[in-house]
Amino acid sequence: MALDGHVPGGPLAEKWDRHRFDLKLVNPANKRRHSVIVVGTGLAGASAAATLAELGYHVKSFCLQDSPRRAHSIAAQGGINAAKNYQNDGDSVFRLFYDTIKGGDYRAREANVYRLAQVSTSIIDQCAAQGVPFAREYGGTLANRSFGGAQVSRTFYARGQTGQQLLLGAYSALMRQVAAGGVEIFPRHEMLDLVVAEGRARGIVTRNLVTGKIRSWVADAVLLCTGGYGNAFYLSTNAKGSNVTATWRAHRRGALFANPCFTQIHPTCIPVSGSYQAKLTLMSESLRNDGRVWVPKQGGDARSAGAIPEADRDYYLERRYPSFGNLVPRDVASRAAKAVCDEGLGVGSGRAVYLDFADAIQRDGADTIRQKYGNLFQMYEEITGDDPYTTPMQIYPAVHYTMGGLWVDYNLMSNVPGLFVLGEANFSDHGANRLGASALMQGLADGYFVIPYTLGGYLAGAQLGGVDENHSSFEDTEKQARERISSLLAVDGSRTVDDFHRELGLLMWDHCGMARNAEGLTAARGRVRELRDDFWKNLTVTGSGGEFNQTLERAGRVADFMEFAETMIQDALTRDESCGGHFREEHQTEEGEARRDDEDFAHVAAWEFAGIGNNATLHKEELAFENVQLTQRSYK
Amino acid sequence: MSDVDITLKVWRQDGPDQKGRFETYQTQATPDMSFLEMLDVVNDSLEEGQKLPISFDSDCREGICGMCSLVINGVAHGPGEGTTTCQLYMRSFADGDTITIEPFRARSFPVIRDLVVDRSAxxxxxxxxxxxxxxxxxxxxxxxxxxxxDRAEEAMDAAACIGCGACVATCKNASAMLFVSAKLKHLNVLPQGQPERRERSRAMLKAMDDAGFGHCTNEYECEAVCPKEISVGTIAFLNREVYRSSLVTSSLAPTVTGE
Incomplete structure (x- = not known):
């Protein structure tokens, strides 16, 4: 299969303009005749559904939660980047593009990233008009902050709840379209499969989570906006319901899965406290602006943090990276924490390091620190019972975001015609590592400003006749979805879904997490297969399929993680280099930093499904860098 | 702190039209467990014994999505100020405690199963x-x-509402005034919200009535349980807006935004 990213010609800065002109338009009267299915109501899904309805398309919007407003975009804290240059500090579209492509360790497509930077400014305008209460200066203009080590202040924010406010903006636009009749919403509905008919994505099969009813829906195009797969690790900062099912099922129907091994581990999360733990909580990385990270120099030092004198502490980030210190990028900070814990220097459970505010409190006073981080300190105390004003926080990295996802071209369309993938669910803009405040930007760019154009271009040229709900593909796909539910219920073993999920997660965390090597990955792959076999022999699912059944919901998602995990491992094994969040221990510099191999791996690895337990087939999209020079990232 | 033994009295209801009942469970919890993790553990053991687990909603488990919705010992989201159920930890309970768990009850929030309710209103x-x-x-x-x-901060205070419905669950009238007023104030105090200010106030209040929520009789219980600590002053704002919308006859009338 030849992978064509359909990147338009011409200079980088003109590609999107030219492309928008070249895309065919759908006549306004004809838009009413087109129906679109949007799965997921996070930033990408809600913004896409609302905007497409504004244009006149008939939209059906599906989500797992009881309301579209609860999608997990809501939990994003820090902010959203945009190249407004309101601060007059040297920002520009090109600089945002450059920072994003470099931050992604040169594993993203130039043209996509440039377009993202271009439309970033319109996102802020749109959100402000919707009533998003962004932080303001005293004069009434928008405030910005520097985030994630960026050298310019381009991050817009609404306290520590930026994701919530942006999502409520998109949700309000969506609700307006529901009232206007352009969108029908289906909350508490889960997509079980994609329907491909006559070579095109033409619908989905869903399960009504309240009644258990399984049925299919036909449309002219399907948009997957279903987020990332971080819960493959069981413990992550994702919501409990976040899952890979929609994208994995589409993958099984022919869509290529790109760079599944690219996962982001966030350095500042509250450590695991027990086997019952259900999720991990992120503490904003802004804390590293004032907190100092350290561990005792001697392993097993039993003294309390305050009783350990300066001479016996190792401020390892400041020592290893004198110029960036505690502000090194996420992947670097995470690996350094793992390294010191691997050496036996970890504190608390042994899998934690200190984040200490004593110096900052002494320097600026407790009140100043309270103003900056009061809500975070309070949240930390609620969870751990420790007071960060007097005792250093304990932190450890946790899975946070997944850069990989379904392969899409410049139009955000997968290799299956009519199947579009937006936001975290696609692979396209963050390369091997995502910068802070860029996820919100991408979700909204895709939904508000890219898909409304590119979907029209597809629909205007597609031959869509002759397919309706009576087409055999719908009957077949629906039947298979029913059979799968039945087989989950029929296993009749004794081990719970969560127990299987925990074991899978730990396996992935140990061997396909922050550091990976060929031996560990190979062993893990074998164990995933064994675990999957065991799952289908020993699983217990109580209740039935025709009712509200949360155990059954989770069982279906974990079954898909069990299949997906193997592809993730295969990708990590095949990408025999280190880049961004993907660290292969075999490929590091003498100082222990990631060593890229641009000669052999400056490509997107897009995997084609070849059956469960079989090697997926690799397709490569070579990445051409015409506007940036590939350099080694250095934070020394 | 050591582990605590807990007795749970949990509302179980098989479906919207079924009769519900309390069932009792014994469990052990560690102080660092979240309340929902404690329920996860109970459910794991029920499933191992081939018994139907307790259905309850949760998603983000960090206090922002608004999905979790339990009445714990008679209080929506349980003890602790400014927290959702998922932000409640077992260190708030003592060894030997009995904890009663019920769904958010209101006519406009029908029970789907056990502790799960429908908040689509x-x-x-x-x-x-x-x-x-x-x-x-x-x-x-x-x-x-x-x-x-100041105005941006005022809007943000109201916009912090997570739409969980605790205000409704705790109100003896099952009024949604705190929710509606928070939504309304967020938009009505901002200059961007002015063109539709009048119609919005009337329409949202009417929609609240139509959905079967009750009226406010100044009990202040909503403020006490709101996980985002939204003030009842927001309801006073709503009342002024509705009064104002009855005086201002068209959107062409001069607007007073306080800017």
Whole structure:
């Protein structure tokens, strides 16, 4: 299969303009005749559904939660980047593009990233008009902050709840379209499969989570906006319901899965406290602006943090990276924490390091620190019972975001015609590592400003006749979805879904997490297969399929993680280099930093499904860098 | 702190039209467990014994999505100020405690199963006017509309509402006034919300009535349980807005924004 990213010609800065002109338009009267299915109501899904309805398309919007407003975009804290240059500090579209492509360790497509930077400014305008209460200066203009080590202040924010406010903006636009009749919403509905008919994505099969009813829906195009797969690790900062099912099922129907091994581990999360733990909580990385990270120099030092004198502490980030210190990028900070814990220097459970505010409190006073981080300190105390004003926080990295996802071209369309993938669910803009405040930007760019154009271009040229709900593909796909539910219920073993999920997660965390090597990955792959076999022999699912059944919901998602995990491992094994969040221990510099191999791996690895337990087939999209020079990232 | 033995009395209800009952469970919890993790553990053991686990809603488990919804010992979201159920930890309970767990009860929030309720009435209220009518692409440059810092903060205080419904669950009238007023105030105090201010106020209040929520009789219980600590002053704002909308006869009338 030849992978064509359909990147338009011409200079980088003109590609999107030219492309928008070249895309065919759908006549306004004809838009009413087109129906679109949007799965997921996070930033990408809600913004896409609302905007497409504004244009006149008939939209059906599906989500797992009881309301579209609860999608997990809501939990994003820090902010959203945009190249407004309101601060007059040297920002520009090109600089945002450059920072994003470099931050992604040169594993993203130039043209996509440039377009993202271009439309970033319109996102802020749109959100402000919707009533998003962004932080303001005293004069009434928008405030910005520097985030994630960026050298310019381009991050817009609404306290520590930026994701919530942006999502409520998109949700309000969506609700307006529901009232206007352009969108029908289906909350508490889960997509079980994609329907491909006559070579095109033409619908989905869903399960009504309240009644258990399984049925299919036909449309002219399907948009997957279903987020990332971080819960493959069981413990992550994702919501409990976040899952890979929609994208994995589409993958099984022919869509290529790109760079599944690219996962982001966030350095500042509250450590695991027990086997019952259900999720991990992120503490904003802004804390590293004032907190100092350290561990005792001697392993097993039993003294309390305050009783350990300066001479016996190792401020390892400041020592290893004198110029960036505690502000090194996420992947670097995470690996350094793992390294010191691997050496036996970890504190608390042994899998934690200190984040200490004593110096900052002494320097600026407790009140100043309270103003900056009061809500975070309070949240930390609620969870751990420790007071960060007097005792250093304990932190450890946790899975946070997944850069990989379904392969899409410049139009955000997968290799299956009519199947579009937006936001975290696609692979396209963050390369091997995502910068802070860029996820919100991408979700909204895709939904508000890219898909409304590119979907029209597809629909205007597609031959869509002759397919309706009576087409055999719908009957077949629906039947298979029913059979799968039945087989989950029929296993009749004794081990719970969560127990299987925990074991899978730990396996992935140990061997396909922050550091990976060929031996560990190979062993893990074998164990995933064994675990999957065991799952289908020993699983217990109580209740039935025709009712509200949360155990059954989770069982279906974990079954898909069990299949997906193997592809993730295969990708990590095949990408025999280190880049961004993907660290292969075999490929590091003498100082222990990631060593890229641009000669052999400056490509997107897009995997084609070849059956469960079989090697997926690799397709490569070579990445051409015409506007940036590939350099080694250095934070020394 | 050591582990605590807990007795749970949990509301179980097989479906919307079924009769519910309390069932009793014994469990052990560690102080560092979240309340929902404690329920996860109970459910794991029920499933191992081939018994139906307790259905309850949760998603983000960090206090922002608004999905979790339990009444714990008679209090929506349980003890602790400014927290959701998922932010409650077992160190708040003592060894030997009995904890009663019920769903958010209100006529407009029908029970789906056990502790899970249907809160789609909130979406209906937002559909009635909880938005600014701006199509994508039509917005002016964001800095062309100035918003004073105080006003932005005021809007943000109201916009912090997570739509969980605790205010309804705790109110003896099952009134949604705190929710509706928070949605309304967020938009009505901002300059971007002015063009639809009058209609929005009337329409959202009407939608609340239509959905079967009760009226406010100043009990202040909503404020006490709100996980985002939204003030009842927001309800006073709503009342003024509705009164104002009855005096102002058209959107062409001069607006007073306080800017």
């Amino acid at each position: 909130f979406d209906d209220i937002v559909q009635a006017g909880g938005y600014n009518s701006v199509n994508t692409g039509s917005a002016p440059d964001a800095n062309s509309v100035l918003v004073s810092k």
